[in-house]
Each structure stands twice: as structure tokens, then as C-alpha cells.
Amino acid sequence: MSTTGRRAGTFCLLLIVALLVQATRVQVVRAPEYDSSPANRRQMIIRYAQPRGSILVDGHRITGSEASHGMLRYRRTYPEGPLYAAVTGYSSQIYGNSLLEGVEDGVLSGTDPRLAGFPLWSAVTRKPQPGGDVVTTIDAAAQRAAFQAMDGKRGAVAAVEPATGRILALVSTPSYDPGSFAGSSGADRRAWQALQTDPLQPMLDRALRQTYPPGSTFKVVTAAAGLSAGVYPDPDVRTDSPEPLPLPNSDRVLTNEAPGCLDATLRLALARSCNTVYAKLGVDVGLPGMVRAAEGFGFNDGGLRVPVGVAKSVFDTRMDRAQLALSSIGQYDTRATPLQMAMVAAGVANGGKVMRPRLVDRLTRADGTAVALMSEQVYRQAVAPGVAAELRSMMEDVVTEGTGANARIPGAVVGGKTGTAQNGVGNSGTPYAWFIGYAGPDGAAPKVAVAVVIEDSAARRADISGGGLAAPVARAVMAAVLGMV
Structure with missing residues (x-):
């Protein structure tokens, strides 16, 4: 072979090697970069080329998929969208995913490797797996x-x-229809924009992602702290509480809405919702004891997931005694999600043991075979069983003889605590109406614990109360679980 021929052959070989190197760089080394690039529509097309898996409640599919005529073949549907929006969240071709749709996106979209029967073969063939299903713990009734x-x-x-x-149950109102912006049309964009600018914030998940001053419902935690610390030997000892109560190191005094709070027992003070008794009790327990009690129920935990992330409920760890007094009745900087306050009621109902809250029972393949099973786990031992029994007795008195009468369910044992929390500077805003409680058949363990918060109401300000507005909502939920509607 001539010298020219050898040089030409060598040059061609170098070109082939360079081509192979470049192909390897593009297809292997930089593949993740290209896959995640916003300009790469291929991943979007693949994602929406098949129906998405379903989210289930009581065996019923509360989400679906429908064929569309665009490049993205399937869009998400929500047959009862507003009813379950606080559970499902949304899955949008433009705006992504949230809540369960986001946390369990891998299973629902079919990209979770656990869905593949033979993971290695699936990786080689790159054949999309059908979307799996998420079975929730929600009770439809x-x-x-x-x-x-x-x-x-x-x-x-x-x-x-x-x-x-x-x-x-998880409900946030006003709600919205996640299906109204599930696609990629102009109508979807307009629906999203309307929701974003709505002053009522319908897309805010108030059950998991919003915190409120819990008001007098927090007195259950303060009672737990006082009884656990032995400040009083039992709930029926008179407390030597003045009325009004001068706040420590302050020129302010704390008063009560209800009469008969002077030196009231913890039991009577809970039934009548006496501020002075429980503010004084919090100060007597002291900041370390109050922090310990609050954190026993889940306050100050910024890592709680159900598996959706939950906003952190807060009980300050640095306060003076006046601030501690107000915090002990659920004011000052104390903040809680509705889920957190349901956990307080549930812990009392369950003998002082708070179970880790969870929204998912299992994850399955499209054929129904399980890929993950979720079981109950102890989250915290908030109080001793004996203290929990005393708290239950006190909370049941709130319903039978106190401010929680509107939560009564004939044939059931109901315990609860009402609350009306101040809102705004100088209580200038509409107060928040609260109720927390639990219920079970007479002679049996409680089956449900609930928390209700109402931000606003058409009622006159003087008529806003946890017992009047929130307790009837809690009663409806508890009766539905017990089948006593």
C-alpha cells in the first residue's frame, strides 16, 4: 500500500475513533444533562405517552387519565377534584406535581424501579413500565x-x-379542581393564573401546610405537662389561681371569658376554658417542662412527613415568663397545623402514645401486586398512660358539661376541647374557631381523633367560638367514621 493510502486510512480511522468518542460523550457522559434539559421534550413526551397510575380511596379511583389530541397523549383527570384536592394535590403537564401526586410521582408515572419485574432487563430495553397505584388511608365517608x-x-x-x-380525612377549604389545569392548553394556563391570584388561596393546603395559633385547644398539652410534672396530684385539686392573673414581670393582666375560674380545678378550668388557670399552670411547670410536653406531641419537628411534608408546628424554646403564660394557652408565638392538633387528641385517646401519622397504606403495580406496605409506627410517648386517662376524663367532661356540647354523638363516648384563638395585632382580625377531640363506641377504644379550624365565618364576631362553629364539623366527621350519622 502506498504512503498516501496509509495516511488516508489512518486519517479515516482517527475520524471514526473521534466519532465514537463524541457519540459516547453525548449518549453516555452528558446523557443526564440532556435528559434534564428544559429544551428536551422527549422526556415529557415519554412521561405522558401512557396513562398515569391511580390514587385510591376505599378501593375507588379518585384520579384517572384521559387521551388528548396533542403531543402529550394523556392528561390527568380528577372525577371529584375539589373533594380530594388536599389529599391528591395536582399533576399538571405545565406546572408539575404536588402532595401525593408529587411525592409518589415515581410510582404513578411508572418510573420507579420497584415496579419492574426484572429491573436489569427493563433498564436494557428501556420499555416504560405501566404506572402503579397509591392506596391511601382516607375514609371516604x-x-x-x-x-x-x-x-x-x-x-x-x-x-x-x-x-x-x-x-x-384531610380537607382544606375553599378547595379547587386539580383537573382544571392538568393539561397544557391556554385554558389550563388561565385556570392556573386565576387560582394563583385568588385572594382566598384555594390551593393552600391548610390541613398540612398552614399553621395557626391553636388557642385554648393547646390547654390539653398544658394540662398534660402539669399532670406529668406533678404540679397538682390530680385534676380535681383546687389550683390557687387568681382572677384576673397578673402576667409575670408585666403590667398586663389576663382575664377569662367564662365565670367561675377563681382557684378552679384543672378539670373545671378545661370545661370552662379558663385562661388564668392554664396560663399560671404553664408558668408553674416552667419552660423546659412545657417544651418537653409540646415536643412529646410533635411540636418543633420540622421533618414530619406523611409522606407529604408537613409544616412545622412551633412552641418557642426561648421565652420570658409572661410569654410562657400566653403560649401555654395557645397564644403568643405558638402555632400548629390542624394535623398536629389531631395528633394531640389522638395521643390522649391512645393512652398517651402518639402514632406516626400516615396517608398511604401501600404502593402497588398496575396489576395490584404490592411493591411497598406501610405499617404503623410509634412516633412519641407523649404522656404516661395514667396521665392520658386523666386527660381523657377531663376532655369528656368538656363535651358532657362544658363548652364542647355541640360535639356530642348519641351512643358514643366523645372527648374534646374548644378554642377561639386571637388573630392579628391586638386581636384585630377575625378569631380562629377550633375544636379537637376523639370519639369511640361506648366501652371501646376511640376510633377517630379530629381537629377542625375555621378561619372566618359569616357569624358575628361575638358569636365566633370553637364550640359553636368547629365542634359541629368535628361531630359530623367522627359520626361518619363510627357509622352513627
Whole structure:
């Protein structure tokens, strides 16, 4: 072969090697970069080339997929969108995913490697797996009862099963239809924009992602702290509480809405919701004891997931004694999600043991075979069983003889605590109406614990109360779970 021929051959070989190197760089080394590039539509096309898996409640599919005529073949549907929006979140071709649709996106979209029967073969063939399903813990009757009872009100409901931590209902109102912007059309964009600019914030998940001053419902935590610390030997000892109560190191005094709070016992003070008794009790327990009690129920935990992330409920760890007094009655900087306050009621109902709340029972393949099973886990031992029994007795008196009468359910044992929390500077805003409680058949363990908060109401300011507005909502949810509607 001539020298020219050898040089030409060598040059061609170098070109082939360079081509192979470049192909390897593009297809292997830089593949993740190209796959994640916003300009790469291929991944989007693949994602929406098949129906998405379903989210299930009581065996019923509360989400679906429908064929569209665009490049993205399937869009998400929500047959009862507003009813379950606080559970499902949304899955949008433009705006991504949220809540369960986001946390469990791998299973629902079919990209989770656990869905593949033979992972190595699936990786080689790159054949898309059908989307799997997410089976929730939600009780359909409880969810519907909560949603209907909250009609026209702004606020939230969270209900859990005390013995297992299974979340039975999550409602946030006003709600929205996740299907209204699930596609990629101009109508979808307009629907999204309308929701973003709505002053009522319908897309805010008030049950999990919004915190409120819990008001007098927090007195259950303060009672737990006082009884655990032995400040009083039992709930029926007179407390030597003045009325009004001068706040320590302050020129302010704390008063009561109800009469008969002077030196009231913890039991009577809970039934009548005496501020002075529980503010003084919090100061007597002291900051370390109050922090310990609050954190025993889940306050100050910024890592709680159900598996959706939950906003951190807060009880300050640095306060003076006057601030501690106000915090002990659920004011000052104390903040809680509705789920957190449902956990307080559930912990009391479950003998002082708070179970880790969870929204998902299992994840399955499209054929129904399980890829993950979720079981109950102990989250915290908030109080000793004996203290929990005393708290239950006190909370049941709140319903039978105190401010929680509107939560009564014939044939059931109901315990609860009402609250009306101040809102705004100098209490200038509309107060928040609260109720937390639990219920079970007479002679049996409680089956449901619930928290209800109502942000606003058409009622006159003087008529806004947890017992008047929130307790009837809680009663409807608890009765639905017990089958005593």
C-alpha cells in the first residue's frame, strides 16, 4: 500500500475513533444533562405517552387519565377534584406535581424501579413500565362528611385513627379542581393564573401546610405537662389561681371569658376554658417542662412527613415568663397545623402514645401486586398512660358539661376541647374557631381523633367560638367514621 493510502486510512480511522468518542460523550457522559434539559421534550413526551397510575380511596379511583389530541397523549383527570384536592394535590403537564401526586410521582408515572419485574432487563430495553397505584388511608365517608360540613367556611379538617396513625380525612377549604389545569392548553394556563391570584388561596393546603395559633385547644398539652410534672396530684385539686392573673414581670393582666375560674380545678378550668388557670399552670411547670410536653406531641419537628411534608408546628424554646403564660394557652408565638392538633387528641385517646401519622397504606403495580406496605409506627410517648386517662376524663367532661356540647354523638363516648384563638395585632382580625377531640363506641377504644379550624365565618364576631362553629364539623366527621350519622 502506498504512503498516501496509509495516511488516508489512518486519517479515516482517527475520524471514526473521534466519532465514537463524541457519540459516547453525548449518549453516555452528558446523557443526564440532556435528559434534564428544559429544551428536551422527549422526556415529557415519554412521561405522558401512557396513562398515569391511580390514587385510591376505599378501593375507588379518585384520579384517572384521559387521551388528548396533542403531543402529550394523556392528561390527568380528577372525577371529584375539589373533594380530594388536599389529599391528591395536582399533576399538571405545565406546572408539575404536588402532595401525593408529587411525592409518589415515581410510582404513578411508572418510573420507579420497584415496579419492574426484572429491573436489569427493563433498564436494557428501556420499555416504560405501566404506572402503579397509591392506596391511601382516607375514609371516604369521613372525607365527604368533613368537606360537606366545611361548606362555605375557610379552614381545614384533619382526622386520624388513634391506634394506627392512619389519616382518615384531610380537607382544606375553599378547595379547587386539580383537573382544571392538568393539561397544557391556554385554558389550563388561565385556570392556573386565576387560582394563583385568588385572594382566598384555594390551593393552600391548610390541613398540612398552614399553621395557626391553636388557642385554648393547646390547654390539653398544658394540662398534660402539669399532670406529668406533678404540679397538682390530680385534676380535681383546687389550683390557687387568681382572677384576673397578673402576667409575670408585666403590667398586663389576663382575664377569662367564662365565670367561675377563681382557684378552679384543672378539670373545671378545661370545661370552662379558663385562661388564668392554664396560663399560671404553664408558668408553674416552667419552660423546659412545657417544651418537653409540646415536643412529646410533635411540636418543633420540622421533618414530619406523611409522606407529604408537613409544616412545622412551633412552641418557642426561648421565652420570658409572661410569654410562657400566653403560649401555654395557645397564644403568643405558638402555632400548629390542624394535623398536629389531631395528633394531640389522638395521643390522649391512645393512652398517651402518639402514632406516626400516615396517608398511604401501600404502593402497588398496575396489576395490584404490592411493591411497598406501610405499617404503623410509634412516633412519641407523649404522656404516661395514667396521665392520658386523666386527660381523657377531663376532655369528656368538656363535651358532657362544658363548652364542647355541640360535639356530642348519641351512643358514643366523645372527648374534646374548644378554642377561639386571637388573630392579628391586638386581636384585630377575625378569631380562629377550633375544636379537637376523639370519639369511640361506648366501652371501646376511640376510633377517630379530629381537629377542625375555621378561619372566618359569616357569624358575628361575638358569636365566633370553637364550640359553636368547629365542634359541629368535628361531630359530623367522627359520626361518619363510627357509622352513627
